[in-house]
């Protein structure tokens with residue numbers, strides 16, 4: 001594909017020549033690298049050595065023939081041979097499911113042992129890249145100790161996103177490239193393998209790189225299940241499912257976009273909970289099981305429980321809460337998760353005060369005033385009239401609503417210990433929940 005001499009070329013050993021390894025090996029060779037594929041399956045090794053694809057994948061056979069003929073691609077069943085002059089080793093072996101759903105890492109651990117032994121004998125630096133799908137922590141906790149090498153063998157995570165059936169096309173026109181690791185030089189070297197593709201790689205921590213593969217696959221599966229559930233309900237209501245989902249996809253601001261995809265506080269308000277309940281009620285009425293749609297409110301509730309638990313765990317006598325309405329720039333308190341948070345804290349006997357820039361008892365009127373005075377008068381009594389008052393009183397500030405720029409400046413300047421439940425101040429999330437921090 002590319003013989004531009006401006007790019008660095010590497011000598012790459014690709015270990016495991018299944019769907020991922022074989023495509024990766026052939027494509028990297030086509031970008032001008034020297035690639036030696038390794039597999040314990042002699043049939044696959046023979047096929048590639050003879051310039052054939054070991055399985056059907058559009059475009060793969062041509063690629064293998066062209067690159068074996070050019071002398072850039074070879075295959076062997078002997079790992080030490082493949083590593084002799086390799087600068088990078090890409091591990092692409094299978095990580096199948098065990099019966100309980102856990103990952104079976106046997107193939108991966110065996111390769112890690114073999115790599116450790118081979119590098120010990122060979123000496124020198126080798127970048128080991130895990131391309132197989134593995135759960136976060138695997139590279140650091142399981143692969144690095146087995147490979148060993150005392151810093152001479154940096155481990156990098158570079159998950160694969162190709163889809164069978166369009167794998168070669170996906171390699172050359174990737175939707176996402178992720179490279180994670182702690183050794184910056186190695187991360188750059190691995191990222192540079194993809195430089196000829198002209199797509200900026202995402203450089204992340206090693207655990208984020210491992211996690212992102214699961215997040216992507218779960219998201220893709222979620223999208224399919226969502227479309228099928230909405231489709232089934234539409235069809236049962238006599239509505240064209242395709243027209244519904246095609247129209248939904250025409251909204252690129254809120255629907256097909258990054259909107260609502262930042263981890264933070266649970267949703268609430270006068271629309272989402274009510275409309276989900278109505279959808280679930282209607283589906284049940286039609287004897288239609290929609291487990292995904294039905295699980296959304298319980299999921300939101302569980303997230304609120306986690307938020308409440310993290311507040312209850314604070315070692316503080318005086319807890320200030322920023323935000324009472326269900327989101328910023330509104331005084332709507334209907335189904336606000338912050339109200340539930342406050343009620344729980346009060347119920348547990350915590351000493352608490354709250355500030356919301358848009359809720360001042362003297363200024364609000366209508367349904368909100370009635371709601372505060374009749375349904376939550378105990379919370380109304382805890383409302384501060386200024387942020388300064390809450391900051392001056394509290395030991396910890398719990399952020400339950402995205403603050404305005406002005407409020408953010410005041411919160412930061414106060415130096416108060418802060419538990420951010422909104423994902424707005426990402427540094428505070430890591431502080432307050434150390435088990436979540438990278």
Ligand SMILES: NC(=O)c1ccc[n+]([C@@H]2O[C@H](COP(=O)([O-])OP(=O)(O)OC[C@H]3O[C@@H](n4cnc5c(N)ncnc54)[C@H](O)[C@@H]3O)[C@@H](O)[C@H]2O)c1
Nearest residue numbers: 016017018019020039040041093094095107132133160164
């Ligand atoms: N198939 C996909 O579409 C896809 C896409 C993205 C990521 N992944 C992930 O990539 C990884 C590989 O998937 P795959 O579908 O290519 O697997 P696969 O089962 O098709 O291939 C694995 C290969 O590794 C070889 N192997 C096993 N142990 C070995 C050893 N010790 N030495 C040399 N070779 C060895 C096997 O013989 C086999 O050819 C998995 O973690 C998978 O989850 C797969």
